[in-house]
Structure formats: C-alpha cells, structure tokens
Amino acid sequence: MTDRLAAQFAFLEEADRLKSVLRANVLLDGSRPENVGEHSWHLALWALVMAGSQPGVDLARVVAMLVLHDLPEIDTGDQPIHLDHDAPALARAEAQAARRIFGLLPPDIGAPLLALWQEFEAADTAEARLAKQLDHAQPIFQVLMSPTPLADHLAVVRDNLASGRAARFRDEWPEAYALAQDLLAGRPGTAPGELRARLSFLAEADRLKSVLRATTLCDGSRRENSGEHSWHLALYAMILADQAPGTVRIDRVIRMLVLHDLVEIDTGDVPIHSAGGTAHASAETLAAEARAADRIFGLLPAAQTREFRALWDEFEAAESPDAVFAKSLDRVQPVMQNLACGGGTWTSYGVSFDQLESRVGVKIARGAPGIWQWVRARALPWFENRGLGPAPSLPPAPGPG
Template sequence: MTNRLSAQIEFLKRVDRLKSVNRANFLLDQSRAENAAEHSWQLALWALVMQPLADEGVSIDRVIRMLLLHDLVEIIVGDHPIHLQTDWQAVERAEQAAASELFDLLPEDQAEACLNLWQEFEADQTQDARFAKSLDRCQPMFQVLCAAAPRADHKAIVQDNLNGGRAAYLKTEFPDAYTAAQSLLIGDTPAQTSFSARLGFLAESDQLKSVYRASRLLSGERFENSAEHSWHIMLYAWILSEYAARDVSIDRVLQMLLLHDVVEIDAGDNPIHGHVDHAAQEAEEQAAAERLFGMLPDNQKATFLSLWHEFEAADSPDARFAKAVDRFQAPVGNLATGGGSWVDYDVSYAQIETRVGTPVKRGAPDLWAWLQPQLDAYFAATATM
C-alpha cells in the first residue's frame, strides 16, 4: 500500500502546478488572469448547476471528472487561447504526450482510467464528452460577459467565437446559452430560462478565486485560493478513493468538496490553526450558504444546502471521508514546502494530531498511517534546529 499511495501523492503534488498556468480569461472583477486550476473547479460547478439542462443519459458525475482532468496537460504544454493563430495538430500531439507523462505517475490501473477519460473528452463523441465540451465553451464567454465592465477586446473574441468560431455550434447544441450570450453582448438582459436562472449564481461563484487561504502553492510563489483548493481536493478524493470506507459514494464526496468552500465568498477563510470564534464563524457561514445557494432555483438550493450541511456535520460516511481529505491535503503541502503554514502559525505536533489526525483517522485511517511517520520526522527535525 505504501508505494502505491506514495505514487498517488506524487501525482497529486505534481498537478499543483496547474494553479500557476494562466489563461487568456480574466476574473470577473478584472483584477488578474484566471488560472487553469480555478477554471477547472468552476467548470465542474457549471456541470453540477446545469445538470437539469443536460440531455437524458448524460452522467454528470462522469462530466465532473472529465472537467477536473481536462486541462492537466497545460502543466506541460501551457494554455493555447482560441483566438491566436496556432498549429492545432502540433498542440494535439503535445497534449497527448503530456497526458501520458502525467498519468503515468499514477499506478497503472488509475493511469489507464484517467487517460481514457481525458481522451474521451478530447474526442468529443460521447454524450458525456459533448456536454462537458459545451460547458467548456460556455464558461469563458460568460466570464467575459457577466463582468461589470467587460474588456472590449475580450467581447470581440466572444463575438467571433459565437459567429463562426468554436462556440457557434451552441446555437443548436445549447440554444439557451447561445441566446443568453448574444443578449449580453448587446447589453440586454437575457430572457428568463432555466439557463439564465442559474447564471447569476455561477457569476457570483467567481469571487471564490479571490479568497486566499493560509496554505501556499508548492512552488511557494503565493498563497492558494479557495477555488483552486476545491479543485485540488476533489482530485485528492478521487485518486485516493480506495482508502475510503466501502459504503462511501465518491461521486457524492466530490459534490460536497465542489461546494464546501463556496460560503467563503461571504464568510472568508478561517485557517484551521488560527484563532477563530467558532460560533460567529458558523453563523456567518450559515448565512452565506442561505444567500448564495438561494440564488438558485428552489430544488437546487435545497439539494446544495443539504450537501453543505452534511459536509459540515461530518457524521455520514461520505462526509467523514470528504472531511478527512480536506484535512489531509494541507499537511502534504506543508511537508513539501518546509513547514508552510505550520511555521506561520507556530503549530505544534499535538495541535496537528487533534485538528488533523482526528478527522483523518475517522474518515481515512490509511491516509493518517501514511502521514504520521512523516510528521514525526518533520517535528523531530525541527525540534533539534
């Protein structure tokens, strides 16, 4: 088990680099370029939110997994904006090689499964892949169009994309999205449809990309934000799913982790090792959940609130595993960066045993068994310095 788990962790550490791959899109507030990891998180959120609009037979759980993986190759080949002159055949060859290189870090069975899913998305032939692709074409356009003051050059790219570009097929494939985009381009309010009823929430979710956590990227270049963190722990839960209890539904876990930090848009991040008024934090997060999920149609609001409450309570098998993964990721990063937030917050081994060890042992004891010897070694070494 140890060698297999170590290989899985090395893969999960390597993909941290996606957080440093910038895209041509900007955040809605125009403050900076979006990166490929937070884009992947928001696309997964689009999939969950737009599930009622998918054709019968589409598996949203498979779509979410495709979207978590779809841009990993950009760690090696970078992002290629659609509006630039590009040798797309050369890009395709480079991405195929990059996919093989990255997924080969995993145990053979997982490498094959992930590569097959990534290739299915790229081929764009199955129902699941077509829906995933349509969302990947929609989200960047609406990230431009829902901004308070969209850049003129970005609007021009959207217009070209709709009028004969890659998104033109949405006119028949996803007509409500196409019509809403055309309305926003000319400054009109989109007609009320099942699509537009969900667009406000998805635009609001962009703010999670500007909520920064106490943990740093493995490169050390900056602090991690909550959107890319959510993407990363979803990958953690998926890749490490064999260490969950038998009755755990990994797809429900992924949905919990997709949603779990959305409340931080209003309530902010509260570091686990910081000094927090837990009663006040709980009240702020509850109010945030009501406001944010309340932007959705009533049935989705109820579903998302229920998932969020289940994660917070951590009493079900699914929630216990989700909480274990959420606690496990930061120590892996801190060990790889010389202590990270443990140094910033002067954290003791006893604090980690209580705040991390207890939920990880409760939801995924094998992960704690792998982590504990490394914690012992780290704190033993720092004690002699």
C-alpha cells in the same frame, strides 16, 4: 501500500502546478488572469449547476472529465482560442503530456483516468460532448457577466459566437446562445429565469477565486485560493478513492468538495490553526457560514437551492460516510502542501505535532486511517527536527553488571 500512496501523492503534488498555468481569461472582476486549476473547479461547478438534470447523461463522469481535462497544460500551457496555432502539433503535445502525468499514478488508477481524458478529447460520447459544451460556454459568460469586460475579450466572444466553436450553441443550446447575443448587444433579452438564476450563481461563485487561504502552493510561491483548493480536493477524491470505506460514494464526495467552501465568499477562510485552533469551528464562524450558505445557494432555482444546501449541510455535519471521507481529504491536503513547501502554516502559526494530531490527524484518521498513518510518518520528522514533536523513545541503558 507505501509505494502506492507515494505515487498517488506525487501525482497530486505535480497537479498543484496547474494552479500556476495562466489562461487568457480574467476573473469577472478583472483583477487578474484566471489560472487553469480554478478554471477546472469552476467548470466542475458549472456541470453540477447546468448538467444535473440532463436525461441519459452520467453527471459523475462529466464532472470527472472537467476536473481532469486540462492537466496536460502543466506541460503545454494554455492555448487561447483566438490565437493561431498548429492544432495537430498541440494535440500531439497534449497527448504526450497526458501520458506522462497520468503515468505517475499506479496503472490501475492512471490508465482509466487517461482513457477518460482521451474520451473528453475525442468528444464521441454524450458525457464528453456535454463537458466540451460547458468548457466552451464558461469563458463566454465569464466575459459577458463581468461588470467591466475588456474590449478585446468582447471581440473574441463576438467572433466565437458568430463563426467559432460557440456558433454551434445556436442549435445545441439556443437559450444560452440567445442570452449571450443579448448580453453582447446590451439587451435584457428573454432568457428563462432559471437559466439567469444559474448564471448569476456561477458568476457569484467566481469570487471564491479571490478568497486567499493561509496555505501556500506546493512551491511556496503564493497563497492558495479557495477555488483552486476546491479543485485540488476534487482531484484528491478521485485519486485516493481506494482509501475510502466501501460504503462511500466518491461521486458524492466530489460534489461536496466542489461546493464546500463557497460560503467563504462571504466569510473568508478561517485557518484551522488560527486563534489557537479555536476560531475555525467557533459558534460565531459556524453561524456566519450558515448565513452565507442561505444567501449563496439561495441564488439558484428553488430545487437546486435545496439540493446544494443539503449537500453542504451534510458535509458540515460530517456524520455520513461520504462526508467523513470528504472531511478527511479537506484536512490532509493542507498537510501535504505544508510538507512540500517546508512547513508553511506550521511555521507561521507555531504548530506543534500534538496540535497537528489533535486538530487535523484525528479527522483524517476518522475517514481514512491508512492515509493518516502514511502522512503521519512523513510529518513527524519535520516536527522532531525542530523540537516540536516527540522524539523516538530509546530503550533504557543496561544497568551495571
């Protein structure tokens, strides 16, 4: 089990690099380029919002594909659709990257995930075709719903809708195609109200990519944002599913983790070690998050408002097996980020090992005791080496005679 968890966490650390791969798209506010990790999170959210009621489609598999689909770009980088490239050569490079990256995992985990990635690429199943559709739609509305879209990005969207891969939306998704054309032309259009509400929610969700956390990326290069953190947690759930109790439904855990931090659009991130560990779960913080949940999930059509809010409430209450396991993953990911970058928030907040165990370890152990046992053994030396944790006890010296 030790070697198995080592491989699983090595994969998850390697996946962290996707947060540093930049796309041609920019955030809706135009402040910076979007990275591929937060793009993958946004697409998983798109699937929950747009594909949840599709008959005959396994939503869990669609979400899983979108969480995984761009991992090969760790090696190949992002290839913007409007630039010329050698498509067969790129496909070969991405396939090689997928074999390397998924090959980091134990075979019983890596092989099915590689097959899922290959299914997405082939687009031969209903789930893969829907995942591709969402992957192609998100960048279009990322441009069209921006308050200040860039002129060259509008030109790319116009060409894409006219003769590119999005031209097929005219038949496959006519409501979205018509709305895109209306937005491009500056017309109000006649798109259904539910489609507009869903797109408004997804546009608002883009703001989560600008909420900074205290935790840094594994390489320590910058602070992580809550959008890419949510993507990484969804991946954690997929990779560490074997550590969940048998009653846990991983598909529901992933949905919780995709949604769980959306309230931070209004409240910001409250680090678990800030204010002596008291601010994170204070009555003031919890009330602010509840108000944010009311506003943000309230942007959706009524049925989805109820569905998403209930899932968020379940996560917050941490009473169901799914929520307990989701909370464990939410606590363990920052620990692994800190270990990777040499201490991170433990240094900046002056955290002791006892504080780590009481604030974090207890919650990890509640849902995933095997994970905490493994992680604890790796975190403890960091604290001991700095005089912030218990040193191993030594047997008493023998008495005279």
